[in-house]
Each structure stands twice: as structure tokens, then as C-alpha cells.
Amino acid sequence: MVAATKNITTAACLIIGDEVLNGKIKDTNSAYFAKFCFDHGITVKHIAVVPDEESDIVETIQRMASRYDFIVTSGGIGPTHDDITYESLAKAFGLPVALDEELKERMYTLGKRRIDPANHEAVAAQLRMAIIPSGPNVETIYIDPAGLWVPVVAIDAKVHILPGVPQLFQRMLDGLVPTLSARFPQTDALLERFYVATRLRESEMAPYLTRLQHEVDPLGIKIGSYPHMSIGVNTVSIIGKVAHKDKLREIVKDVEANLQGHEVSKEEEEKQSST
Amino acid sequence: MVAATKNITTAACLIIGDEVLNGKIKDTNSAYFAKFCFDHGITVKHIAVVPDEESDIVETIQRMASRYDFIVTSGGIGPTHDDITYESLAKAFGLPVALDEELKERMYTLGKRRIDPANHEAVAAQLRMAIIPSGPNVETIYIDPAGLWVPVVAIDAKVHILPGVPQLFQRMLDGLVPTLSARFPQTDALLERFYVATRLRESEMAPYLTRLQHEVDPLGIKIGSYPHMSIGVNTVSIIGKVAHKDKLREIVKDVEANLQGHEVSKEEEEKQSST
Numbered sequence A, B: 001m002v003a004a005t006k007n008i009t010t011a012a013c014l015i016i017g018d019e020v021l022n023g024k025i026k027d028t029n030s031a032y033f034a035k036f037c038f039d040h041g042i043t044v045k046h047i048a049v050v051p052d053e054e055s056d057i058v059e060t061i062q063r064m065a066s067r068y069d070f071i072v073t074s075g076g077i078g079p080t081h082d083d084i085t086y087e088s089l090a091k092a093f094g095l096p097v098a099l100d101e102e103l104k105e106r107m108y109t110l111g112k113r114r115i116d117p118a119n120h121e122a123v124a125a126q127l128r129m130a131i132i133p134s135g136p137n138v139e140t141i142y143i144d145p146a147g148l149w150v151p152v153v154a155i156d157a158k159v160h161i162l163p164g165v166p167q168l169f170q171r172m173l174d175g176l177v178p179t180l181s182a183r184f185p186q187t188d189a190l191l192e193r194f195y196v197a198t199r200l201r202e203s204e205m206a207p208y209l210t211r212l213q214h215e216v217d218p219l220g221i222k223i224g225s226y227p228h229m230s231i232g233v234n235t236v237s238i239i240g241k242v243a244h245k246d247k248l249r250e251i252v253k254d255v256e257a258n259l260q261g262h263e264v265s266k267e268e269e270e271k272q273s274s275t
Helices: A029-039 A054-067 A085-092 A101-110 A120-128 A166-175 A177-183 A202-219 A242-258 A266-271 B029-039 B054-067 B085-092 B101-110 B120-128 B166-175 B177-183 B202-219 B242-258 B266-271
Strands: A010-016 A043-050 A070-074 A097-099 A131-133 A138-141 A152-155 A159-162 A191-198 A222-228 A233-241 A262-264 B010-016 B043-050 B070-074 B097-099 B131-133 B138-141 B152-155 B159-162 B191-198 B222-228 B233-241 B262-264
Touching: A010 A029, A010 A054, A029 A043, A029 A070, A029 A166, A043 A054, A054 A070, A054 A085, A054 A159, A085 A097, A085 A131, A085 A159, A120 B202, A131 A138, A131 A152, A159 A166, A166 A177, A191 A242, A191 A266, A202 A222, A202 A233, A202 A242, A202 B120, A233 A242, A242 A262, B010 B029, B010 B054, B029 B043, B029 B070, B029 B166, B043 B054, B054 B070, B054 B085, B054 B159, B085 B097, B085 B131, B085 B159, B131 B138, B131 B152, B159 B166, B166 B177, B191 B242, B191 B266, B202 B222, B202 B233, B202 B242, B233 B242, B242 B262
Parallel strands: A010 A043, A010 A070, A070 A159, B010 B043, B010 B070, B070 B159
Antiparallel strands: A043 B043, A097 A131, A138 A152, A152 A159, A191 A233, A191 A262, A222 A233, B097 B131, B138 B152, B152 B159, B191 B233, B191 B262, B222 B233
8 A cells, every 4th residue: 555665774753742842741752762773773863852833843754754764753643732743744744634434433442431422522622533644655553453543643654653652652662563574674683782881981991992983883883982970980882783793792802801891781781871 | 252142032952872862871861951941931942862973963953053042962072982062063053173271271170080191092082072162152161160170162152062971961051050040031931830630531621621722822821731541630731921820820720620620739740740
């Protein structure tokens, strides 16, 4: 039905919602998306948070869609006045919106409690959630057809519209894997990361790390360096393809030897990581 | 020294770092910035996370600087190869970079442990942290001159370059208040928010909330609606200027009456809020 089946190597995430920008709510969806993509070998190139304003949504999604292979949006698909994601994305891609009959049926069948039919305005508000972008390049992906009526609406097999509620966002993102995995990087292109902790200062590490990065550039391996101020330790990260695992292990040994460091597990390192 | 002293009403935040995009690190700085701005009556319009790549940094900061009054960047000002924020921002604003002698002196005086002078490469790496954008529209703001050698480098009295380490980011952002507060909104323009919790469904609330938003639009009051799926409750937020406090309190009563709800404290509501 949808033409585009381009392989997915790059990704971006668009968080839509005043509540994140005014500090009411901490966005956790973009971090979940970042981990999801890493685990599937996809490189996230951009995350943006925009208000519930059409012009901001339209401009940002158009820019993302022109550059990256896989984009998710989070938020703005409820029934209230500040939920304008479907209309805004339709506008961004020059599409009409229309009531989707299948979606409406699912909403009525699987929705937990029926709105009082005499409450016409509430019924109309609820139906807004079934008025979605429409056209041959739009798909509705039901990730759990028996239990969840909200679909992932996908445009151009590229932009995927997800809810902002974290439980739903996570469940629906994970639920996209069967649909998308054929376009994900192959197993030997998946990424692996290693960490080496050291008490050397970043300035002391820098010359060696610069040379190392230069040396491993051709293999697409990335060397990073992150201070943990509170515990006086710096961590070097080494990220590369699973296919280069032996080389990555060699680099870990080399970093340990050159920086008087020792390897730490992913769990240990990520426990104390926030920026 | 710096010409621009435009009042600050809008803001944006640029997080620079592969480590956020690849899921190693959870960005907490943008959420801290969002709360900071709310507390000072400033509206955050955009948050972006970009990789350690010059073209992404340049393009995003130029867009932000052309639109918003107050911008902070986070990350990329250390001594290692992946720290390219100063050079990239200089490029974005057509400025040279140069070794700042005062900054170098402070680094040497206040830095915790001197790099071995015989280690020329490490000394050079450390000095990279004192090579900053240069010109009449660049300021170095020392927020804690006796205890911290890292300055906030400000360009055009608009873009403020902060470190990514959260302890430093927070301290330095808070430390900017004395320098910037004269440009912040006045006391009666500060924002206040109230919350009303209800068990009504969002579809049932929507018609009333739409009318309410329309009615309070002229006062710049914003009505939001946020589901807490796990506890089956929806929260309405009412945000407006302190100067409109009586009106805001009136709206809270109105929302309670119309949505069978009850007011909840900010603490209560924000405890269970993440998206």
C-alpha cells in the first residue's frame, strides 16, 4: 500500500506539548526512544520539543522528514482543544484529515466506557481521536488489535504518530518492531558499547583519545568521554558495530592500558548517568 | 559593552551531545531549564538535542537566535575531541575564537590540579577550554569568581554557553539571575499554575475546556489537560500571570464545579508527572 520501504539508519523524535516546555512534565519518551534506536542499530540525529502550536509542529516535522528515515512524534492526539497533532501533521504533508471508520469502530468496541450518546459535544470530542490524516500514503498500524484501539498512524512509512502517555508510548514503540524490523539494520550492524573508567583528567586523556578516534574513524567507531564530577571519575565510551566486536575489545584493552583505567559494565556506568 | 539588552520573554535550550541521542545519558538539563524559565515568567518555545556535529549545532543555534530572546546551550565545552561547542557557536555567529587570557589565568589559579607542564599535549588540550568566541559582542560572565573558573560565555547578550555536567549547569544557570534579572518579566508578569483533578474522561471535559480556553485567551491564560493513565485521573492545568491571580482562582472554582473535580497542590500533581 505504501511505496516507501527505505532502510532505516537514522531517526528523530518530536515531542509535542506545552507541558514539557513549561516544566510541568519531564519528558521520558525521548530517552526511551534513544535507547530503543540504539538497541536496533539506528542512529538518532535529532530530538525536539515544541509547543502545541501548528506552525512549530509543521516546520519541525517537515525538516525531520526531509532528513531522517524514521521519525516518531509523541503527544497531542487526545480529544481536548490542545491536541492538534493529527491536523498539524496532515497539514505538514499536504493531506486531508478524515474520520477513519475502522478506528471509530475499534474505539467504540474496545473503549473502556461509552460516552453518554446524549452528550453530543463529548461524543464529538471523542470522535476527534478518530479523525486522522488520510490518503494512500497513510497507514494505521494496530500493534495490539485485541487490546488497544489507538493505532500508530504512519505517514510515508516514515513519520509515526504515538501518544504522549509514557506507558502507551513505550508499548506502541515496542509494538512497531514486527512491522519495521525488516527495514532495521542487520544483526552484524547492531551497535555495542563498552566503558572504561579512569581517574585521569580529561585534558590528560584528550591527546590519546583524539588519536584513537582518528584511527578508528574508518570503522565508524565512536570514542566519547564523560566526566562524573561527583565521584571524580571520567568515563570513556567505545561504540561500534557488533560485527567489529573483536576490534572493540582490543580498543578497550588499549584504553585501559593508556589511561590507567578499568572496564566498567554498562549497568554500572548507566546507573550514574544523567546530564 | 554588549549592545543588546532586549527584554526576555521567550527562550530555547540546545542540548549538545551524542551521549543523549544514543541513550547513554538522560538529559536532565532541559527540564531544569524549563522550570527555571517558568519560575521567572519566561516562555520556553523550543528544546533541541543535536549530536557533536558542527553543521547541526550551527544550523540549530542560528534558528533559535533568530527567534527567541534567551538561549542556553548545554555540553561540549570540555577538552576532548568531541567538545566542539565554542568553535561551532563562533562559526554560527561569524566570530573568531581566541585564547582568553583572563579565563586562562583563572583556570590556572582555581583549577584543582595543575597538568604536568612537561605533558605539552595535555596542556594544549586543557587550554582548548580557554579558547572561546571573541569579539565586542562576547561576554564572559563569572558567576562565582572565587570558586569556579568556567565562565558563562554569552554572545549578543542572547546565547549563553553552559557546561553539560548537571551540577555545573544548574549552578551556573541559577548564577545568571543577577546578571539577567533586569531583563526578566516584572513580578506581576510572573506565572502561576493551578491544578484540578477529575475522574471525568477527557472527551467529557473537552467541550467545556474548549469554551473556557476561548474565554480566557485574551488574558493569556492557558488551559491544559493531562491524563494520568495509571491512576485513572485527568488533570486540568490553569496557567496565567500572577497579576491575574484572582481570575485564576475564579477559574479553578469554575473548573471544579463544571468537571466534578477538586484542586490539587503543585507538589501532589508534579510528583506523578512524567511524559
